[in-house]
Amino acid sequence: MSVKRIWAIFVRQLYLIRGTATRFFQIFIWIIVDITLWGFITRYLTGTAGSEFSFTTMFLGAVLLWDFSTNVMQGITMLFFEDVWSRNFLNIFASPLKISEYVAGLILSGIGRSILALIVMFLFAALVFSFSIFGFGASLAAFLLILFLFGIALGVIGISIVLRLGPAAEWLVWPIPAFLSPFIGVFYPLSVLPEWMQFIGHLLPPSYVFTGIREIISGGTFSSSTFFWGFFTSLVYIVLACVIFVGVYRKAVRTGLIARYSAETVT
Amino acid sequence: MTVSKKPVLEVRGLTKNYKSTTAVDSVSFEVRSNEIVGLLGPNGAGKTTTINMILGVLEPTHGSIRIEGRDVALERSEALERTNFAAVYSPLPGNLTVSQNLRIFGLLYNVPDSEKRIEQLLEEFELKQFRNTRCGVLSSGEQTRVSLAKATINRPHLLLLDEPTASLDPSTAQSIREKIKEYAAQGEGGVLWTSHNMYEVTDVCDRVLFLSHGKILLQGDPKTLPGEYKKKNLEELFIMVAREPLLLESM
Numbered sequence: 273m274s275v276k277r278i279w280a281i282f283v284r285q286l287y288l289i290r291g292t293a294t295r296f297f298q299i300f301i302w303i304i305v306d307i308t309l310w311g312f313i314t315r316y317l318t319g320t321a322g323s324e325f326s327f328t329t330m331f332l333g334a335v336l337l338w339d340f341s342t343n344v345m346q347g348i349t350m351l352f353f354e355d356v357w358s359r360n361f362l363n364i365f366a367s368p369l370k371i372s373e374y375v376a377g378l379i380l381s382g383i384g385r386s387i388l389a390l391i392v393m394f395l396f397a398a399l400v401f402s403f404s405i406f407g408f409g410a411s412l413a414a415f416l417l418i419l420f421l422f423g424i425a426l427g428v429i430g431i432s433i434v435l436r437l438g439p440a441a442e443w444l445v446w447p448i449p450a451f452l453s454p455f456i457g458v459f460y461p462l463s464v465l466p467e468w469m470q471f472i473g474h475l476l477p478p479s480y481v482f483t484g485i486r487e488i489i490s491g492g493t494f495s496s497s498t499f500f501w502g503f504f505t506s507l508v509y510i511v512l513a514c515v516i517f518v519g520v521y522r523k524a525v526r527t528g529l530i531a532r533y534s535a536e537t538v539t
Numbered sequence: 540m541t542v543s544k545k546p547v548l549e550v551r552g553l554t555k556n557y558k559s560t561t562a563v564d565s566v567s568f569e570v571r572s573n574e575i576v577g578l579l580g581p582n583g584a585g586k587t588t589t590i591n592m593i594l595g596v597l598e599p600t601h602g603s604i605r606i607e608g609r610d611v612a613l614e615r616s617e618a619l620e621r622t623n624f625a626a627v628y629s630p631l632p633g634n635l636t637v638s639q640n641l642r643i644f645g646l647l648y649n650v651p652d653s654e655k656r657i658e659q660l661l662e663e664f665e666l667k668q669f670r671n672t673r674c675g676v677l678s679s680g681e682q683t684r685v686s687l688a689k690a691t692i693n694r695p696h697l698l699l700l701d702e703p704t705a706s707l708d709p710s711t712a713q714s715i716r717e718k719i720k721e722y723a724a725q726g727e728g729g730v731l732w733t734s735h736n737m738y739e740v741t742d743v744c745d746r747v748l749f750l751s752h753g754k755i756l757l758q759g760d761p762k763t764l765p766g767e768y769k770k771k772n773l774e775e776l777f778i779m780v781a782r783e784p785l786l787l788e789s790m
Contacts, residue, residue: 280644362629
């Protein structure tokens with residue numbers, strides 16, 4: 273793999289963000305909206321139900337962490353969409369860039385973008401709602417690792433969908449996190465779900481993070497077995513996502529879809 | 540123009556089938572160092588399909604493509620480091636400036652001392668005043684010059700040009716042609732050029748390949764080839780290839 277070529281993909285992201293205020297604010301505007309909404313909901317619930325239960329940690333912490341994972345996914349898909357929107361596929365894929373370098377570049381951009389978003393999240397939640405995510409202690413690093421890996425997997429699956437189905441499939445990708453959140457149990461334990469939903473929930477790594485949050489709130493710790501399952505399933509998703517993407521890319525090269533991408537299909 | 544013996548591109552038995560359609564049918568040809576080869580043919584003849592296969596964005600059904608001895612199917616990245624292209628249907632992203640685009644492609648093509656090279660290209664293609672202008676707001680001629688600057692950024696040994704002068708005024712087209720001729724004459728590069736402008740092809744190309752229904756029907760020197768088929772010029776020969784390919788196949 274060439275570091276220079278991976279860097280090229282990252283630099284493109286920097287130029288685009290630097291060039292348009294819309295792209296810059298888009299990174300954290302929805303996070304701020306989410307934190308504001310859930311911050312006031314938790315303030316209201318704490319005022320009504322008393323302070324015996326930590327609504328702030330429960331809801332605001334969960335929203336913050338789920339938004340982080342969503343942001344990692346969007347960091348990857350957004351840069352791919354930039355190639356779709358500017359019809360840049362031929363220039364990119366007819367260069368010496370390897371497909372692994374392209375994906376690595378997208379992931380690197382996702383990392384940069386999510387770090388920026390994370391800093392804004394932490395600061396905003398701390399300044400406006402006096403909530404410190406660091407209350408989770410050392411478990412926070414484990415939570416972030418699992419959510420980060422899952423965000424990458426979602427991003428790669430998202431770009432595979434758009435590469436396979438064409439630019440119009442973009443609308444399928446944006447709602448993926450919202451579609452998954454009921455199964456993950458962001459705000460409630462999986463046990464409240466019907467069995468079939470619980471089954472799906474157990475297959476999704478973030479559900480182990482939110483189970484961990486509830487364990488901590490109830491005075492326990494984030495158990496190593498919960499961490500292991502969250503981490504292990506995340507790695508499985510990453511491998512699966514990469515296999516899917518490589519398969520979709522190879523099919524696109526075989527059918528000529530890469531060269532005529534705006535046509536959406538060549539078959 | 541002196542044509543050396545060193546092939547930069549070797550295409551052997553190249554075929555592309557789409558279900559029941561054969562877009563390119565057992566095509567074989569070479570492009571040598573310092574040579575400009577014209578790939579001609581009517582719309583749908585298989586020119587762009589051939590170029591896409593050479594660029595590694597379309598997998599051939601059969602056949603092999605070697606760029607300076609490197610098989611595109613097996614050493615795609617290494618082969619493409621020595622290649623570049625410009626096509627009228629593939630402009631650079633309009634939301635980045637000229638210098639940003641060139642910087643990104645300088646990194647992608649692993650260009651040593653890329654800042655110096657970009658300055659040379661801005662000078663050579665008269666783009667200095669547009670260095671901080673987004674490509675999307677440039678005129679067609681200016682965008683073509685940016686595409687050509689990108690196409691030559693890595694001093695490719697194989698340059699693929701798919702209708703590079705389409706939509707340009709005659710004066711700009713002539714200046715672009717001169718630059719490409721100069722490029723082929725000076726360095727080690729060979730050029731594969733597609734165009735529908737037969738005047739341009741006669742002026743620029745050392746050799747032409749006529750493609751029809753995915754097959755090479757005839758090839759030769761664009762200045763003498765029309766005479767061999769009792770045609771006044773290349774345009775008349777082109778029309779015959781487009782309208783009566785079966786007649787040519789039987790000749």
